[in-house]
Amino acid sequence: MLEALWEGLLLVLQWKAFGFMLLGIGLGFWVGLLPGLGGATTLALMLPFIYTMQPVEAFAFLLGMHAVVATTGDITSVLFGVPGEATSAATVVDGYAMTKNGEAGRALGAALASSLVGAVVGAVALAAAIPVVRPLVLTFGSPELFMLAIVGLAFIASLSAQGTRGMLRGFLAGGLGLLLATVGQDPQAGVARFTFDTLYLWQGLDLVPVLVGIFAIPEIIDLFVRGNSISGNAPPGNVANGAWQGVKDTYRHFWLTIRCSLIGTFIGVMPGLGGSVAQWMAYGHAVQSAKTPEERERFGRGDVRGVLGPGAANNSKEGGSLIPTVAFGVPGSTAMAILLGGFLLLGLVPGPDMLTKHLAVTYSMVWTIVLANVITVAVCFLFLDRMASVTEVKGHRLIPAILVLVFIGSYTSNSHYGDLLVTLVFGGVGYLMVRAGWPRSPFVLGLVLGKIAENYLYISVARYEAAWLTRPVVLVLIAVAVAVILYPFLQARRSRSRA
Amino acid sequence: MPRNASLALAVGIMLAAGYAVFAAKGWQWKAALFPLAIGIPLFCLAAVEVLWTLIDKKTAEEPAPRSVALPWAWMIAFLAVIVLLGFPVAVAVFVLAYLKLQAKESWLFSIVFTAAIWAAFYGLFDLLLHLPFPAGWIIEWLGLA
Amino acid sequence: MKRRQLLIAAIGLAAAPVAMAQSFSGKTVTIIVGYKPGGGYDATARLLARHLPKHIPGKPTVIVQNMPGANSVIAANHVYNVAKPDGLTIATFNRNLPIAQLTGVEGVKYDITKFAWIGSAANESTILAIRTDLPYKTFEELRKAKEPVVIGSTGPGANTHDFPLLLKDLVGLNFKIVSGYSSSADIMLAVERKEVDGRAGSFTSLRPFIDRGVVRPIVRARSTEPGIDKLPVDESFAPNPRAKAIMALRSAPELVARPYVMPPKTPADIVKMMRDAFARTIDDPELVAEGKKSKMDLEFTPGDQAQRILTDVMNQPKDLVAEFAKYIKFGE
Numbered sequence: 001m002l003e004a005l006w007e008g009l010l011l012v013l014q015w016k017a018f019g020f021m022l023l024g025i026g027l028g029f030w031v032g033l034l035p036g037l038g039g040a041t042t043l044a045l046m047l048p049f050i051y052t053m054q055p056v057e058a059f060a061f062l063l064g065m066h067a068v069v070a071t072t073g074d075i076t077s078v079l080f081g082v083p084g085e086a087t088s089a090a091t092v093v094d095g096y097a098m099t100k101n102g103e104a105g106r107a108l109g110a111a112l113a114s115s116l117v118g119a120v121v122g123a124v125a126l127a128a129a130i131p132v133v134r135p136l137v138l139t140f141g142s143p144e145l146f147m148l149a150i151v152g153l154a155f156i157a158s159l160s161a162q163g164t165r166g167m168l169r170g171f172l173a174g175g176l177g178l179l180l181a182t183v184g185q186d187p188q189a190g191v192a193r194f195t196f197d198t199l200y201l202w203q204g205l206d207l208v209p210v211l212v213g214i215f216a217i218p219e220i221i222d223l224f225v226r227g228n229s230i231s232g233n234a235p236p237g238n239v240a241n242g243a244w245q246g247v248k249d250t251y252r253h254f255w256l257t258i259r260c261s262l263i264g265t266f267i268g269v270m271p272g273l274g275g276s277v278a279q280w281m282a283y284g285h286a287v288q289s290a291k292t293p294e295e296r297e298r299f300g301r302g303d304v305r306g307v308l309g310p311g312a313a314n315n316s317k318e319g320g321s322l323i324p325t326v327a328f329g330v331p332g333s334t335a336m337a338i339l340l341g342g343f344l345l346l347g348l349v350p351g352p353d354m355l356t357k358h359l360a361v362t363y364s365m366v367w368t369i370v371l372a373n374v375i376t377v378a379v380c381f382l383f384l385d386r387m388a389s390v391t392e393v394k395g396h397r398l399i400p401a402i403l404v405l406v407f408i409g410s411y412t413s414n415s416h417y418g419d420l421l422v423t424l425v426f427g428g429v430g431y432l433m434v435r436a437g438w439p440r441s442p443f444v445l446g447l448v449l450g451k452i453a454e455n456y457l458y459i460s461v462a463r464y465e466a467a468w469l470t471r472p473v474v475l476v477l478i479a480v481a482v483a484v485i486l487y488p489f490l491q492a493r494r495s496r497s498r499a
Numbered sequence: 500m501p502r503n504a505s506l507a508l509a510v511g512i513m514l515a516a517g518y519a520v521f522a523a524k525g526w527q528w529k530a531a532l533f534p535l536a537i538g539i540p541l542f543c544l545a546a547v548e549v550l551w552t553l554i555d556k557k558t559a560e561e562p563a564p565r566s567v568a569l570p571w572a573w574m575i576a577f578l579a580v581i582v583l584l585g586f587p588v589a590v591a592v593f594v595l596a597y598l599k600l601q602a603k604e605s606w607l608f609s610i611v612f613t614a615a616i617w618a619a620f621y622g623l624f625d626l627l628l629h630l631p632f633p634a635g636w637i638i639e640w641l642g643l644a
Numbered sequence: 645m646k647r648r649q650l651l652i653a654a655i656g657l658a659a660a661p662v663a664m665a666q667s668f669s670g671k672t673v674t675i676i677v678g679y680k681p682g683g684g685y686d687a688t689a690r691l692l693a694r695h696l697p698k699h700i701p702g703k704p705t706v707i708v709q710n711m712p713g714a715n716s717v718i719a720a721n722h723v724y725n726v727a728k729p730d731g732l733t734i735a736t737f738n739r740n741l742p743i744a745q746l747t748g749v750e751g752v753k754y755d756i757t758k759f760a761w762i763g764s765a766a767n768e769s770t771i772l773a774i775r776t777d778l779p780y781k782t783f784e785e786l787r788k789a790k791e792p793v794v795i796g797s798t799g800p801g802a803n804t805h806d807f808p809l810l811l812k813d814l815v816g817l818n819f820k821i822v823s824g825y826s827s828s829a830d831i832m833l834a835v836e837r838k839e840v841d842g843r844a845g846s847f848t849s850l851r852p853f854i855d856r857g858v859v860r861p862i863v864r865a866r867s868t869e870p871g872i873d874k875l876p877v878d879e880s881f882a883p884n885p886r887a888k889a890i891m892a893l894r895s896a897p898e899l900v901a902r903p904y905v906m907p908p909k910t911p912a913d914i915v916k917m918m919r920d921a922f923a924r925t926i927d928d929p930e931l932v933a934e935g936k937k938s939k940m941d942l943e944f945t946p947g948d949q950a951q952r953i954l955t956d957v958m959n960q961p962k963d964l965v966a967e968f969a970k971y972i973k974f975g976e
Contacts, residue, residue: 037623041710044681045628048694051934141839168548169505175541176512179519182534187799187824190973191530194522199714199721199751217574224570272830328836329852330829337829338682345938349852396602400594401616403577408624411586414680414712415631420578427574429508431567436504454533455824462822463794463839631676631709633726 001359005127008363012371017060017364020053024064025372029379031065032072032084035212035409039069039085040334047342055346056364062342063368066335067119068376070314074111075380078307079104079390080230080402081219082212082409087314089211090279093441094299094306096219101302102234104388109246110304111311112377112384114257117250118312119373121261122268122319123366129269130355130362133327137269143468145272146456147477149449152277153178154484155284156442162293162492166439173433174442180205181450188458200418207276209410209419210426210447216406217427218434223395230391230398243384249304256289256305257312264313268320268332272456275317275333276448280441282313288487292495296488300439319369326354326362502552509548516542573597584635587625591617668702671732675708675904676723678716678737686710688765688902689736691940692922695931699924701917715801715975717744717751724754729907731914734762736904739897740801742957744974746965757955759905760915761947762922766940768901769867770803771875772811773850773859774842775835783863783876789818796831796840797823801975804828806894807844807865811878813971814887835859847872848939865895869941889960890968896957900950902942919947 011017027046031037043066050058073088078095091111098107129136140148153174160170183194184204195201226232250257260282267278286309290296299306321332322339329350331337343350354362380387390398410423433440460468468474519538523531581589594616598609624630673696677689686708693706700706711719716737723735738744742756774793780786786793797805805823812819822840825831831843832853842859843850847869853859864875878895882888904922906915925931926944935942960968 034623037628041628041681044686044690047687048690051937137833138837141837142834165551168544168551172509172512172541172544172548175537175544176515178537179516179534179541182519182537185799185975186530187975188529189527190800190975191526193526193530193534194519197750199718202714202717202751203712220574221567221570224573225567271833272826324833328829328833330833331827334680334682337827341682341687341938347937349856351852351856394602397598397604397612399602400597403574403597404590404594404616404620407577407581408586408620412624412628412630415710416713416718417582420581424574424578429511432504432508436501436508438505438508450533450537452826455826458529458824459796459822459839462820629674629707629709631674631711 001131004359005363005366007360008365009367011056011360011364012060012367014056016054017057020057021060021064021368021372022375024061024066025068025376028065028068028372029072029376032069032088033076035076035082035084035405036412038208038412039066040338041412043335043338043342047338047345050342051345053346055348055361058342058346059361059365060368062339063365064372066339067315067318067369067372070318071112071115071119071373071376072380073314074115074307074311075108075387076405078107078111079387080216080398080405082216082402082405083208085314086208086211086276087279087317088310089215089276089444090283090310090441091307091314092215093283094301094303095311097300097302098304098307099230099391100233102231102391103242103302104231104391105384106242106246106249106304107302107307108380108384108388109243110249110307111246112380113247113250114260114308114311115315116373116377117257118261118264118315119319119369121258121312122265122316123369124319125262125265125269125316126319126322126369127363127366129323130327130359133269133323133355134352137271137324137328139473140270141471142456142459143464143471144473144477145270146453146460147474147481148267148270148273149453149456151477151481151484152273152281152445152449153453154481155281156445157485158284158288158488159439159441159445160488161437161439162296162488169436169438170442173438173440174446177443177446177448178450178453179446180210181447182454187455198418200416204451205422205447206413206419207448208413209422211444212406212410213423213426214430214433214440214443216402217423218431220399220402220406221427221431222434224399227395229393229395232392232395243381243388246304246307250308253289253305253308256286257308260285260309261312261316264316265320267313268317269323271321271324271328271330271332273332273452274448275321275335276444277452278313278317279310280445280448282309283441284445284484285309288484288491291491293492296491315373319366322365322369326350326365327352502555506549506552509545509552513542513545513549516545569601573601580635582635583637585638586632587617587621588635588638590620668700668704668731671702671704673700673704673706673732673734675706676711676719676727676733676735677708678711678713678719678735680710680712685716685736685738685902687938688940688942691931691935691938691942692765692925694934695925695928696921699921699928714751715744716741717749720756721751721753723905723907724759727907729760729910731906731910731918734904734906734918735759736765736902739768739901739903740974741903742897742954743894743972746958746960747969747972747974749974755908757951757958758908760908760910761951762904762906762915762918763947764900764945764950765902765904765922765926766942767867767869767945768898769847769869769872770807770844770865770895770898771847771850771861771872772808772842772844772863773854773861775838776857776860778841780862781860783881786862787815787817787881792818792820793842794820794822794840796825796834796843797821798825798828798831799823799975800973802828803846803898804831804844805975806972807878809971810887810891810894811863811881814890815878815881815883832858848941851939865898866892867895867898867901886964886967889964890971893957893960893964893968894972896953899953900945903950905947915947 073084076084081096156174727733
């Protein structure tokens, strides 16, 4: 294994492969940054160009592009409150809040540093897990995946505000998300649910227009009404200053960052959970790390841990999701499906061969992820000042550009005007939630996990009847879910007894 | 405003959940199970929130901030222009109009900035990605499409 | 007098291809795909788009646009009603759209037989494959199975669901169909986990797993390819002519597996030109070489043949269609 590891590194460091990786990074930088240039779509566009490349070069290019998207996506989230990618939405919550507090530099530093940590952890996991990956993935069947979705939903409790009222609102938001997840044709009976006779809603609500609406639009309205710059309400100071502070934060909360990276990797390994879940579960876990209710209240208003968690998780999940793609030929996301197409194109058959005969190629992918992120983060740090100073530009100059980004970002999913309407409608919902003080993260969790939970529940019951409830991993996950739900209550009680 | 917003959301959720339960009753059980299992508790929780909000006198009534009608008007106008004139034209029209009318920038700044944004938009999303941008309704009606 | 008329006619004939060539040069032909990038329809369209320009007079640019939504009904509606019949718009969409029209799905605003048919770029064959470590090697053995055989599927409307469903409901095989998997790749993972015992699907997608020995093909639908032609056909086990007709109706669209059409009322000479262009492109050695790499095997079925097959589908008697609709819903 060690020779393959070394061989993999040497493969990436060849001139041609390295060059292609840099090219991929250059592309991926902008793809992640700009909403609307979806990682998956651009990957599909790039496929034809790799026909004439050698496998290692092609992967250096594709992966170099893809590995970086999760890192730069966080930049747009932090600076403008617009998710650059669907997987960078959770970074908006605290990242943009920090920017409004005048801490854009610190938030960027934290996002970048945690992205790097996450990418490395994900890559290491990919490398280390290779011997055990097949039995690991095979142990997680549909019942276990259903329970994982339940654990994810359990985080709704942690993401809600304190107190019974807070919980009520959190559950209302989560419940609404779950309900909206049922829109579309159901995979059991084929009934078109809640489609109101439109073709547009047949396949359900697309995540990106909703996310962009619910997070970006309220912030645009706020910026408009304020009339000053994004960081205008904060005490004067150099917004770019805090970059190293952000990096230090990553080390101050090192174990949290590692734990969130591991959450991301694990979720990434489970095919079928989708790409958006990991960041929200990591965010939920970051919220749990608050030691007192007062600390908890700070989340959503600019706590750096709210940036570290999702920042790490959305990168580590990329390394994780390569595992089922490479080891089983089962892609965990659209981007992975396209990468899989790339594999086949290059004559590599995913499966046990990739973990034995072509192990060096697999390891070259690991190295690509690590190197691509190191390079990207380094380059970003060079330009960080410039990036952070955008937040001092007059708001009314930025708003038209941001709105164009928002609208095009929403449109590119399906090229359907309906998405634009959805964005505005959920912009309204998001606006009301912000005014009413309701948390929006539970809503997203419900929306993202609803379909997954429903499908896996039906599969589990159809296949195992009631027996699936007694499977060992399921029982463990039930305990985890209960623990996650009770955690905020226990915490509140502990801090009250201490007070 | 927080109170009204909370009320609006809770009532909205009640209506949505109520409708969901009503619509789901007619479906086969496999399709109806989840919507019912979520919709019924959701309706009850929303009702609780509505009552709580109505009874609760404690929530401070923040004065509404400066009117938000204007930003909404701009965004809805953007959507309307996209549908009427097509996406690429709408981008140029909207950005220019906003910079001049709302941001009150100089003509030079407005035109240069609009050109830059439009060029980036067009280059990326039309030339590179070939996104389908239907011609706007007005353009079609005028026969210019 | 006559000679002059002949001369004018000869010049006219010679000028026609030039006139047509001039009509396409400098233009852009758009292939609208009813799915997001990354899937099979999209990959086929992009492969064709790369090699079509050489074979269309005037060498226009050919680009691909994605118009996903409603399992490509939106794209079909658009090209049927909105796109101009000037030869610059081509659509490729879900092969099951005829079924959507036949079973009266709401929102269908096209008549599949009235499109200007270019043809089908490939054939698909659906097979059912069972895990190799199970004791069923042939259809007869499967038929006699005492324990229910668990088949995973993605949902109604997909061949992963409909093919085994008909085998279960019409032929009486002891299947338990578990649906809701998010993709056929997920079902394969479930097979390896022994959560399900097998799945149905296209031969192309199952082939890597057959080659690796994970699953074994048992039965196929009517459309065949080298490698599976020895397999028994599902229709041959139908207990009565009606059941056979229902199975045949389900597999009819597979003979037009990658449909390519242009808007209705596209001039006949443009349609002919496009058919020729497609035929030549699909035979183009460069395309074949590229296709081999991604395991895409393209084969051209000309538009008139496709149109005949689908008109047949549309003309099925109402009572058969009503019975058919009880089993098969339009979905993926």
